[in-house]
Amino acid sequence: MDEKIKDTVFGVVLFALGSYVAAESVLMIGRAANPPLRIRQLSVSPGLFPLVLGLLLVLFSVLLIAGSLKGNEKPLSVFADRLKTSFSAMRAAFGNNDFLSMLIGVVMMFVYCFFVVGNIPFWGGAVGFLVAMMVFLRFAGPAGCSARAANLGVIVLTALVSASLVVFLFEKIFKTVLP
Amino acid sequence: MKRTLALLSLAVSFACPAWSADWPNRNINLTVPYGAGGTTDLTARSIASGMSKVLGATINVVNTPGAGGSAGSLNVQNAKLDGYSLLANGLLAFTTMPLNGYTEKTFRDWDIWIATYAPNGIIVPANSPYNTITDLINAIKAKPGQITAGTAGIGSGGHFGAEVIKAVAGADYKHITYQGGGPAVTATLSGEVDFCPQLLAEYKDLIISGKVKGLASLSESDIELAPGKVLPSILKSFPDAKKYLPMGEVTGIMIPKGLPEDILKKIDAAFESAVKEKEFLDFAAVRSFTVMPKGRAESQAFLETFAGRAAYILYDAGAVTVDPAKYGFKRP
Amino acid sequence: MTFQYLLDACLNVLSPANFLMLAAAVLAGLIMGMLPGLSATMAIALLTGLTYNVGDHQTAIIALLGVYVGAISGGCQSAILLNIPGTPASAATALDGFPMARQGNGGLAIFIATTASCLGTILSVIFVLTLTPLLTSFALKFASWEFFFLSIFGILICGTLTARGNALKGWISGICGLLTAQIGLDTVDTFARFSYGNVNMMSGIQLIPVMIGLFGFPEIVKAFKSGSEAKVLQLTSFNILKGFRIVRDNIVGVVRSAFIGVGVGIIPGVGEDVGGWLSYWAMKASGRNTDGFGKGDPRGIVAAETGNNACVGGAIIPVLSLAVPGSAPAAVLMAAFFMHNYRPGPLLMTESPEFLYNVAVYLVFASVLMWLIALGMARVTVRVLTVNKKLLMPVVFLLCVVGAYLINYNLFDVKVMFFFGLIGLAMSYMNVPAAPFILGVVLGSMADSNLRRALRLSDGSFLPLFERPISVAFLIVCVLMILSQTGLLAWLRGKVKRER
Incomplete structure (x- = not known):
């Protein structure tokens, strides 16, 4: 506009x-x-x-x-x-693909913030969310992004490693409690 | 494949949350409903460090200032009752919360451990025209509603000190509230308010170094701040004030009632040990606190008289309109 | 005597155990500063608990100061690389830092920011050692009216600087921020405002979830768009000498920003968040060719980072001389000092005179170490951002959620973050800047309570305001700024000319 x-x-x-x-x-x-x-x-x-x-x-x-x-x-x-x-x-x-992708992404974040966090133990919820999000971005989302770094295996690995790093950093080193 | 499995198991091992039922198995949050660096905050931190040694868990002090101490207190009151949310508060503000309309619960709905007593000290800016407590009281009598008092908020220790002054003078002051003892003291240093009736502990050093003038304390006896420097009790000039004294803040830690007895016993033990620690006693001595540790039952008994006195001071002064009798407070 | 103290302090720091502790603390501080959601206040608070039982008090103090310096400086990296400030103090850095990163100069931007931070802290320490009594009496001239005008002034500046051309949008953003701060129990009368009976709303809206939402969501959601670059940025290597030259060319700006930062830090209650903005504004106002500001002018980074780091020294001054904290992290630091049996306040110099020099030396060492460690980290962090955005942004989002939750262990804050994230998306679409909003949330309760306090002191009259020189100065500057930005000043000038 x-x-x-x-x-x-x-x-x-x-x-x-x-x-x-x-x-x-x-x-x-x-x-x-x-x-x-x-x-x-x-x-x-x-x-x-x-x-x-x-x-x-x-x-x-x-x-x-x-x-x-x-x-x-x-x-x-x-x-x-x-x-x-x-x-x-x-x-x-609503007919615009970009807008739809953004909307779906935001809805996924909404679901995570309001339903997953606090109800599902952190590590599980985090991995699930990350995988879902990255898969969405890779497959259902915008076209034209380079396929090289985004096959399913890499996605799952990244999700697992980052969720674990976050848990490690915050619970063991900073001694705080995650939801 | 192997690498993925290895990474997976590594990840899983990190993710094991602490699910055991032994309390405490993670960090405990101790909410201080005032800004950091104030009397309650420092007392809380000192007790917390002693207790965490016994309990074997870190106690995080979380500052949640605002609304005269009620914001943080209500947070703890509404929090999940799992033993990981404690509150440290001054009992003056705490016991009078229902009268100010913040909550329907009273101190009887909480388990409380009392640690220290700190008297109010009346100070004025260094360049103030008042040199003795009599000067100040006379000024208040001469110009009712005009002499400004800076306090940490409605229901704070300073507020009570000001109400005692008002009762002694028989005339009102103008109440200027700040977000905690620190800002109130700063305002006195900059001369924005005429006097400050907060706790002596907050400005003992400032009085000794002459940056503010100390007029009197609301304890029953004189207090020696430093060799040769004595702060007289208000009783020296106004013996009739005896019925309001000793006035000051009583600080302790508390948690809403309802925890299982074994957790409460652990807190009992940790608290008892914390208030006997040398570091805590030194800390109290430096700030002229009186250490008067009380367990749960003793605290409740003490508070019946203390809270009653505090409640009726506020009610008689017109600071609250709710009759304390409604909550079972008895006139002392 | 002084020299003896300084020497002792240096020897203290250089002992292997303390030095390692300092390095570890600075590293921890940098990481916490970088992660959106963990602020400097939180970092010091976390460490205070951890170091309470460390036997040697000096080691604990060294660690705390190291974390403080690290946390305030670390925020610049995520601000520059992701446009998500790690701490509110770095919001001004993102303004020029992120465009520079977009242009491929991310490494250079981080270098300049880190060097400026280091210089800022060191200069503030020099001010602490030499000017404490003078600066303290300046700080005490600030009373309710001055605080009120300072907050208004801060919002006006921030609005003007961030809204390219049309300051109106910036001010609107600032007003919305101020309004957000009004939600909850008010601090003067404990009257519930805009809380609709909800207990969570009554405790007010926390700053960090708002900041994460407003800055983070637009960046995260951009990853959902097609055609967006797969990488966050391309890297070009940069010349260290070039970086040094930029800083050297702006040395006047550095000193000025340090001075402003110390001044802001000293004023009790205002700290690093405001210091960065004021320094940025001063740099722009006094420079030539200022069109590039906001599009990648390195001078903006120099000013903002020097300013916010200089607040570190500034905030410690009133702690040491009056036992009154100059900013939120300094308040936690002060509590830690008390815990380690020091008596900050007017008796400090008689009871433990060496403490002042210890703190000064530790801060200097912390700054230098920070510079080395941050630049070392930058090589790694910058590389992490060449990761595919589609993989990176979900992780960033996860970190945001964690950051929002950890403030008070309250799930409500996560929901607040989401809500303000939506607002941030709308604002980014409408080209309304987010930074004034954040500053509004920071300054909102200060503005409100000081205005009412001042009016209560004067029984509703505005007259006493005119007897106070600092307030009058602020008022004039604010009026001039409003007039010039809305074009009214030019119109008035035109009218006057025509009358002649």
């Missing part, structure tokens, strides 16, 4: 975030005014700094959007156009 379109969309997202933060901060200021804190003065309320930050975000996001729309004849219609383009671009992305 074009740089300016990205900026516009990003600006919109930030605007939403900033507004949310500002609103939540106002609520916080209200909550802090009640017992047990009974903070009535705005300047010492815990909600002050988040409120300032939220408002700054809103301001900066508007500046960002304005900057990205600068120089155009009819800014509002350009703005609406860009939002539409970005939606269609997002849908198109």
Whole structure:
């Protein structure tokens, strides 16, 4: 996507975030005014700094959007156009191989972080993850990478050796505990 | 093929985790809910090193500062109860956590081992107009709510010291909180606050070298900091303060109740040995701590009076709105 | 007398047992510094426990100082080679280091970084020995207002430096970082902010998982794209003399960065993370032909690494003179000093005067050893990166997960890392720099609590701020920076000209 379109969309997202933060901060200021804190003065309320930050975000996001729309004849219609383009671009992305590979990779990392770690003993989980990841990258992933260093045997070996090195380094030398 | 097998077996041997049931079989984490270098932190490290010798396992001190000591304490309270997460805390802040709304549990839900007592010391910046404790109290009386006190946070040892001063003066101070004793002391050095009622141990050297002025201590007797340099007890100028003394931080280690008795006995033994170590005693002497080791049952009995006094100081001062009676604290 | 102390200290270090210990400690520190997720603070903390029972106190102190120097210096290697800073202090090094590595000059970049680190520590030691009283009184001039402005200033600088051209994005990143730091129990009133009742959120968001996520994920995920180079970088050998010449040509910058680093290190609570950025900014602001900064200008590396290493000496100064730590690793170091029966503080020079000189000499030796060992390691580490990216990145990811977990043995931190990894991917796609975000997380609670403390002291009034020269200076610089970056300054100047 074009740089300016990205900026516009990003600006919109930030605007939403900033507004949310500002609103939540106002609520916080209200909550802090009640017992047990009974903070009535705005300047010492815990909600002050988040409120300032939220408002700054809103301001900066508007500046960002304005900057990205600068120089155009009819800014509002350009703005609406860009939002539409970005939606269609997002849908198109799923057809893009690169994007799909990245998505699958991220999902694999997600599974590892949320389900494997902590539930499956570290060494086993690590080897499994590494092999799966490397196999995916070699076979199912992007084309055009050199096949020389990535056959299955090398993959398994690398996974085993690196997982073992990590366990050795952290558990025996640094004396820490792995999940 | 052979090479792969060899490598495989090598890898497997490294991967054997410690699965035996004997405690402790790995590093223990001792959480200190304050920054490194403070009184609680140093006491904890000293005890930890003594205990790890007996237990045969390394004890890692983990600093988790914030929120007057409650962030780290709550972490340990919510952690898995497997004997590997201990807490070191000052009992003033610790026992008053329920009153501040951090938790519904009280000190009775924990196994506690008490180690030391450290009195509060009132100091002022070196160029301050106050030269005696009477000067300071008079100033507070003359300008209620204006004289600033720097402490390590709500519920910290300094906060209690300040409340005692407030009770003696009969007028309020302005409470400025910092993230630990260290920053509070730095603020006093730079003159940002009018006085600092933190623990004497944190600035003994600064008083001796004249970088700050020591006005009084909240112990019942005078304290000799160095040959020829004595810090008077506040009782010398204000005998009525006796009902609030001795005020100071009592430090110990603790773990939520529920561990099997054999693990607790191991901790008992390690603790007893740690507080008798020469290095620990020297450490305490240098910082003017009183070593008063108490086992689990003794600690609970001691805390009934101590926590009651602390709770009611806060309640009477209006620092908390929850009635201590709700948690079973008794007025001393 | 001084000479006697220095000589004794040298003899101490050169004894075989101590020397070996120093080398081992520096090596351990370098490795821990390189691994994303293990910071200098953690390294010293781990070693403090391990060395507590070492009988000879001198050996233990030597080891701790060695780890400190190693850890702060080691971060540059992963920053340069992988664009993933090993410790937050090396974030500024990645800015010019990684482009240099991309251009094939990775070896040269590491050489410059390591030499600059060594010089930074040595220069800071000289400052420690000569200027301690003067610098301590400077540090004490910093109170709540100054801390607040320092954090704002740091974010502004970082935003300006990292966002190629449009500082707005950098500042947005910084603001988001500051916001992230607000999550959790606030440090002044213990009021739960943005935590939605979740106990884990109440303890706040840890810095390291955020850093690993923001910097690491984009690099890791790049490996999934087709057409990406199979190797991370190509190597060309470099000329050592060329490296020395670059450092020599910039010797003024080195001294200036060292000075800044010592100054930042001394200020209690701000340390190596900020020191690197401020030095980088000063180098860029005072240099000619600064367009190359951020694209592989070696001067950036020189400034950043000298700056963050000089903080080592700077952070130790208040430890020795006041028993107040100048930075997080220095705080752990101070605890270790106490444990070994030294009394850092105003009585140090009367009780154990030789301690100051011991520390100074040990630091110098540690720096030199670090230089030798790091360069030796670089030959190996750089080779590891010619490994196929598809094999390397999953392992890097594994290390990231381990690093995130080991901070507090908390699985929540791993999830935080993943979440911020996603944010990092989005930011990298939008060309928003990650470094100001990190700095925001580092400085967030400092900015917030100091602002509120200052306002509480003055009962809500901003007036006392104007009575303090350092704060006013900061305020003016911040305003000027905002105006110049948003083009308002030029607009104002234009307006004034037209009025004439």
